[in-house]
Amino acid sequence: MSDGSSARLAGVLRTWIATAPPGARLPSTRALVAQHRASPGTVQQALRALSTQGLVESRPGVGTFVRAVRTARPPDYGWQTAALGSPRARVRTVPPALRSAANDVVALHAGYPDRELLPERLVRSALARAARGEPALSRAPAAGLPELQSWFAHELGASAPVGTTPPAPGDTVVLPGSQSGLSSVFRALVPGGGPLLLESPTYWGAISAAAQAGVRVVPVPTGPDGPDPEELARAFEETGARVLYAQPNYANPTGAQWSSRVAQQVLDVVRSRGAFLVEDDWAHDFGITTTAAPLAARDDGGHVVYLRSLTKSVSPALRVAAVIARGPARERVLADRGAESMYVSGLLQAAALDVVTQPAWRTHLRGVREQLRARRDLLLASLREHAPDAHVEHVPAGGLNLWARLPDGTDVEQLVHECERSGVLLAPGTEWFPAEPAAPFVRLNYAGPDPGAFPAGARVLGEALERVRR
C-alpha cells in the first residue's frame, strides 16, 4: 500500500462526497477495492483520512456514510415559541417510574415486573406461532380480535354474582396498553374542562392522561379500605362530576384493596349520582394474599367502565389491554380509539390470547404469587431492619409496590437524589398526588431486578434518611 495511492483514492472519493447527500452510504470496502483496483489497506487508509477530515463517519458493521454538513449557525427554532403558544397540558415527558436503570443500581423505582416474573417460554412460543399464522399479515378489527374480546369479557364475567348479567364479548374494546384506554375513556366520558374525581394518591399515568384529555382533576382522599363513601358523595355533589377514576384492587401506589363493604357503598354512590366508575384493574394478576375482585363484575347497569391490561403480567412487548363498557359509553370509547389509532396489532393480540389460554398460564400465575410474596416480605423486612423511619403503614395484599411514609418534613426530592448517588433508585411519592402530597412518601417496587439487593438498598435508604434529616 502506498500513501500516494490512498491520497489519490481519497481525492476521488472527496469529489463523490461533494455531490452526495449527507448520510449517503459509501460503497463497501470490497466494492471500492474492486472499482479502484486498490488494496483493502489503501481503501481503509483513504477512508480514515476522510473520517479525520470530518467528511465521512464509519459505523462499525454498518458502513461508511457522508457526514451531515454542519452549518455554522446552531439551529434556531425560536419561531416555534410563538407558533406553539402555551401547551394544552403540562405533561412530563419521562416520569421517574419509566426511567431506564443501569445494571449496577438497585432499581426500586420502576413500575414493571422483572424478566423473571414473566412467562418467558409462553411468550416466545406464542409469538413464534403468531409469526407463522394469519395475524402476522392481516389487519385486526377496530374493537379487537373476537376471541380476545371474548376472553376479556369472560374473565370479568366469571366473577359476576348470580342475577347480574355478565358482560358480552361485544362490550370489549381491545387497546394497545391500558394507558391508551385511560386517555380515551377520559376523553369519551368527561366533557372538555369538566371535572374528574381521582383517588389521592393515585396512578401518575392517570393524572397524566387526565391532563392530556383536558379535564379538571378533583382529588378524593383514599385509605387502605378505599375512599370514604361520604367524602366521595360530597365530591360528586360539590363538583357535579359524573366520573370517578379508581383502582379498587392493589392500588398503585398504596397497594390498598377496597373492602367489600366500601366497594358496595362506592357503587351505590356512583349509581345514585348517575355517574361512571372507571375501574383500573391494573394488578389483576398480581394478588398475593387475596385475589382481585373487580367491582365491574357486580354492575350490569353500565356504571363501571373496566380496564384490564396484560402488558405487565404477560410481557411489556405485548402491549394489549381492554376496556369493557356497556351502552353508549362503549360506543364513545370505540369512536375515540378509531380516531386515535384505528386498531391494535392483531399479532400482539393473537400472541397475548395464546399465552393466557395455555394451561401453563395458571401455573405461571401461581408461581408469580409466591415470588411476589417472598419479594414483598424481603423488602418489608429489609426496611424494618435498615430503614425503620420509612414506615409502611399498610402491607399490601397484592400489587408490586410498597408505599412508605417518611418522617414529616423529609425533603423527598433530596432523599431520592441522595439515594441515587449511592446507586439506589426510588420513586418520589409526589408523582402520585393529583394535588399537594398529604405527607412525604416514597414508592418502592419489589418486582424489579435482583431482590437479593433489597437489604443493601434499604440500608442506603436508611442512611440517606438520617443524612437528609440532620
Added chain:
Amino acid sequence: MSDGSSARLAGVLRTWIATAPPGARLPSTRALVAQHRASPGTVQQALRALSTQGLVESRPGVGTFVRAVRTARPPDYGWQTAALGSPRARVRTVPPALRSAANDVVALHAGYPDRELLPERLVRSALARAARGEPALSRAPAAGLPELQSWFAHELGASAPVGTTPPAPGDTVVLPGSQSGLSSVFRALVPGGGPLLLESPTYWGAISAAAQAGVRVVPVPTGPDGPDPEELARAFEETGARVLYAQPNYANPTGAQWSSRVAQQVLDVVRSRGAFLVEDDWAHDFGITTTAAPLAARDDGGHVVYLRSLTKSVSPALRVAAVIARGPARERVLADRGAESMYVSGLLQAAALDVVTQPAWRTHLRGVREQLRARRDLLLASLREHAPDAHVEHVPAGGLNLWARLPDGTDVEQLVHECERSGVLLAPGTEWFPAEPAAPFVRLNYAGPDPGAFPAGARVLGEALERVRR
C-alpha cells in the same frame, strides 16, 4: 348407563350451578366421570338435560359453561345520556375504507394493500427472530428503539440537499401507526379549538383525528400539482392558522404529487407565516412512475413535521410509524405520546427494523412498484372500457388509489349502494372532504385482492352509473 344415575348427577350439578357465577366452566366430562364414578354416557346425558333446561351451554371443543341468568328487563343505559352529554367530537366508528369484505366481492373500497403486495417471507422471519430475542420481553424507550429512530432519520436525511442539516436520530418519535401520530401532532401543535388547514380533499383519518383533537378544520383546495400557494397564504392570513396538514406525495385520495415548484412555494409560505407543515408521507414506499420526495428533507428550520408509516408497506400487523420533528415541537409531540400510550411495543419495532434493513426489502419494493403499475393500469383500462363516465382526471404516479369523478348530480351514496348489491365495494368520495364535496367522486383502490376482477368490477360500476342517472 341408566336414566336414574344421569338424573342424580344432573341434580348434583344443578346444586353446584346454583352457587357458581354465570359463565363459570363446568369440570370436563373426563373429570366428571372420575369424580362421580359415572360412565361418559351418563355424564353427557346429564349435561344435555341441564342444557335443555337452559342452565348450561356447551361450546364444542371448549367446554360447558353456566349460563348467564337472563334478567327479565332489557338493559337500560338511558341514564348515560345525561351523564355523557354531547360528544366532544362526532367521529365515525368504522369508516367505509376500514370495512371488512367477504371473499366473494370485488373490494375496491379498502385502504390497505393486499397480502400479495406484502413482504410475507421477510415479515415472518423478522417476527420469528424478534420472538427469540430481547425485544420479546422488554420495554422499549418512550421515543422508540434507537436503531429504528436512526433508520427513520436516515431515510429522510438521505434525500436532504447539500447545505441542509439532515434530521438527527433523536428527532424521531416512534409511533404505533401513523394515525396515532396525527392525533398527537394536532394536539401538540394546534391550540384547543384553533384552526388547522387541510387540503380538500384529504385523508379521512386526518379529518377524524382533527375532530378528536378538538381543532377547527379549514379546507384549502388542492389539485394535481398541490395547493395554490396564493390560496394557501390567504387561508393562513384569514384564519391565523399556524399549521397545515398535507400529503405532498401521492395524496390519499387523489394520488397527486406536488410539483417541485409548488413544494418550494408552499414551504416558503409556511416559513414566512412562522407555521408548521405536517407532512404525511403515507405512500413513501408506493411510487410507481416517480419516487416520493419528502418536503421535510428540504427543511432544517423545524417547520416540517414529518410522518412516515411502515404499516401499509411492511404489514398491517406491524403497526410502526414515526414522526420526525425538531425543536420544542418534537418535545410537545413526545409528551403527548407519553400521556397517550407511554411506548410502542419493542417487538413490533425490532421486527419492522429487521424487515426494512434486509437486502431483500429493496428487491421487494421494486416488485411492488411493478405490481402497482400493472394494477393501476388494469383498473384504468377497465374503467375506460366499462365505466367511461367515471372519469379519472389525473393518473397517479404512485399510491394505491384512483380518484374518479362522476357526472355532476350523481347520487354517490345510492351508486355505492347499487354497486354493493352487485358485489362491488367502493368508497364514496364524500369521506375525503373536510367540508362539502366539490363534485361527486368515488375512490377506487387498485391494491386490493384479486385484480383479475377489476374488469368485472368496472362493468358493475358502469351499469350502476347508468341506472342511478336514469
